Amino acid sequence: MERTMPDTSKQLIIKTHSILDDFNVQWNQKLGTGVSGPVRPCVRKLTGEKFALKCIIDVPHSRMEAKLHRMCSGHSNIVKVFDIYANDVQFPEDAMPKARLLMVLELMEGGELFDRISKERCFTERKAARYMKQMVESVRRCHDLNIAHRDLKPENFLLKDSTEESLIKLSDYGFAKIDDGNLQTPQFTPYYVAPQVLEAYKHQARQRRGIIQTCKPYTYDKSCDMWSLGVILYIMLCGYPPFYSETPSRLITPEMRRKILSGEFEFPEDDWQLVSESAKDIVRSLLHVDPGCRMTIEDLATHHWLNDAPNTQLHSPAIFMDRESMEDMRLAHAEQLTAMRMPENNVKLKPLVEAENPIMRKRKYTNSSFDEGNEDCDGPSCKIMNDLQLKPLRDIIAFCILPPKADEDETALNDLVTEAMKSDMCGVKLAKITQQWEWDGCKFQKKVDKLNFVHSVSQLVKSMTSSSSCTSSNSGSSDSANDTPDNQAHSLPFSC
Numbered sequence: 001m002e003r004t005m006p007d008t009s010k011q012l013i014i015k016t017h018s019i020l021d022d023f024n025v026q027w028n029q030k031l032g033t034g035v036s037g038p039v040r041p042c043v044r045k046l047t048g049e050k051f052a053l054k055c056i057i058d059v060p061h062s063r064m065e066a067k068l069h070r071m072c073s074g075h076s077n078i079v080k081v082f083d084i085y086a087n088d089v090q091f092p093e094d095a096m097p098k099a100r101l102l103m104v105l106e107l108m109e110g111g112e113l114f115d116r117i118s119k120e121r122c123f124t125e126r127k128a129a130r131y132m133k134q135m136v137e138s139v140r141r142c143h144d145l146n147i148a149h150r151d152l153k154p155e156n157f158l159l160k161d162s163t164e165e166s167l168i169k170l171s172d173y174g175f176a177k178i179d180d181g182n183l184q185t186p187q188f189t190p191y192y193v194a195p196q197v198l199e200a201y202k203h204q205a206r207q208r209r210g211i212i213q214t215c216k217p218y219t220y221d222k223s224c225d226m227w228s229l230g231v232i233l234y235i236m237l238c239g240y241p242p243f244y245s246e247t248p249s250r251l252i253t254p255e256m257r258r259k260i261l262s263g264e265f266e267f268p269e270d271d272w273q274l275v276s277e278s279a280k281d282i283v284r285s286l287l288h289v290d291p292g293c294r295m296t297i298e299d300l301a302t303h304h305w306l307n308d309a310p311n312t313q314l315h316s317p318a319i320f321m322d323r324e325s326m327e328d329m330r331l332a333h334a335e336q337l338t339a340m341r342m343p344e345n346n347v348k349l350k351p352l353v354e355a356e357n358p359i360m361r362k363r364k365y366t367n368s369s370f371d372e373g374n375e376d377c378d379g380p381s382c383k384i385m386n387d388l389q390l391k392p393l394r395d396i397i398a399f400c401i402l403p404p405k406a407d408e409d410e411t412a413l414n415d416l417v418t419e420a421m422k423s424d425m426c427g428v429k430l431a432k433i434t435q436q437w438e439w440d441g442c443k444f445q446k447k448v449d450k451l452n453f454v455h456s457v458s459q460l461v462k463s464m465t466s467s468s469s470c471t472s473s474n475s476g477s478s479d480s481a482n483d484t485p486d487n488q489a490h491s492l493p494f495s496c
């Protein structure tokens with residue numbers, strides 16, 4: 001029987017037989033968790049080699065991710081894609097098996113780049129340059145193939161192992177696109193967004209409103225990736241991002257947007273006085289507002305600083321280590337709506353719950369590390385469910401913390417609370433909270449002290465996000481290396 005089937009339209013070889021014929025998948029373990037769910041360890045039966053398995057819902061966008069990742073794979077600074085399976089998989093929270101793409105990836109055992117830097121005892125500009133050089137090579141590979149990655153952020157640069165000399169590799173092609181000069185998808189992470197992405201949306205919004213008329217779509221290109229590299233380099237050198245808003249927010253605030261659009265950033269003396277002029281020059285050239293004047297990947301790859309950066313010590317690791325304040329910032333952001341939009345141009349930011357910047361750190365799941373043992377929330381749909389379940393609560397929070405609108409309906413908060421109370425997951429707990437304000441189903445808005453109320457609701461959100469609200473029966477042993485397909489089918493609530 002033919003076991004592999006070339007996907008001719010995308011030149012992507014996708015295996016259609018069960019992955020369990022070839023791999024033991026450690027379903028109950030996690031190497032990390034992203035928006036598409038946990039990435040798990042797996043072992044090739046034939047050789048005993050270890051890999052990482054990323055499971056994504058099989059839709060055209062996922063096939064594109066797999067295709068572009070595979071195209072770039074084969075370079076020493078790109079996480080290698082070994083195999084791709086199209087299988088129906090049923091996770092505990094699925095009512096029935098769902099078509100999924102299972103990507104068998106090179107196992108990266110060294111964790112994320114900024115976690116590594118936070119542990120460096122002596123982090124120098126030279127080391128930063130060494131890391132940068134590898135990131136540059138990975139992006140060069142993509143750009144050589146005319147692929148824009150579009151989601152370059154520290155979390156997507158993984159280390160091969162825990163040695164000093166470990167290679168850094170680029171992963172996660174979820175937003176990558178062939179650069180046809182028409183990169184318009186509104187997906188990006190606030191601190192890494194290039195000005196022309198914002199410009200493109202502003203332009204589109206104006207087109208939609210009929211303010212300007214043009215048939216030609218406004219475009220931006222691979223220079224967005226260069227911008228992101230500039231932001232990453234800036235953070236590596238000083239520990240904080242170049243563009244930020246005075247008010248913590250999950251949104252790009254108008255202030256932050258203005259700064260990005262005008263390329264307004266500084267090198268505060270205290271933190272930058274010892275950093276070399278060459279490094280600052282690179283940052284300036286990468287963060288240039290005009291993409292035409294921005295450094296290209298070739299310019300950067302051949303820049304002397306990558307090879308002759310001075311050995312000056314940097315203070316960024318200490319800042320990266322302050323997880324508490326990072327977590328506070330993340331929570332402050334997370335309390336705003338997941339799907340909040342930019343007021344005038346309707347740009348949707350990737351929710352922080354799904355994609356965070358290094359400053360907020362990746363704490364979206366307290367159980368994201370497989371050795372932390374909490375396995376009761378597993379699988380992509382579970383993540384989506386959590387977001388949906390939390391939405392009514394986040395609506396309440398947003399309503400309470402945003403300034404009241406002039407024409408605000410007096411029953412708006414009542415309606416939001418009533419809606420949230422219908423939720424199976426949070427309704428009962430919310431009801432308890434509202435009792436403190438003598439909730440009687442109406443006139444709540446006038447009675448309630450919004451700030452106190454929002455504090456309680458935030459605590460509820462926090463408790464729901466830090467302990468899983470999934471009711472899966474996924475309590476199997478985490479040592480599933482010896483699982484056969486058969487006993488997996490019985491001992492684990494997955495079918496494949």
Ligand SMILES: Nc1ncnc2c1ncn2[C@@H]1O[C@H](COP(=O)(O)OP(=O)(O)OP(=O)(O)O)[C@@H](O)[C@H]1O
Nearest residue numbers: 031032033034035036039052105106107108172354
């Ligand atoms: N090849 C790998 N080896 C080890 N761990 C990995 C590997 N790929 C991903 N991970 C871990 O899983 C996490 C999520 O992976 P990835 O970024 O590919 O998923 P995603 O769902 O696209 O996430 P997001 O868009 O939120 O970053 C990573 O941050 C990392 O911790």
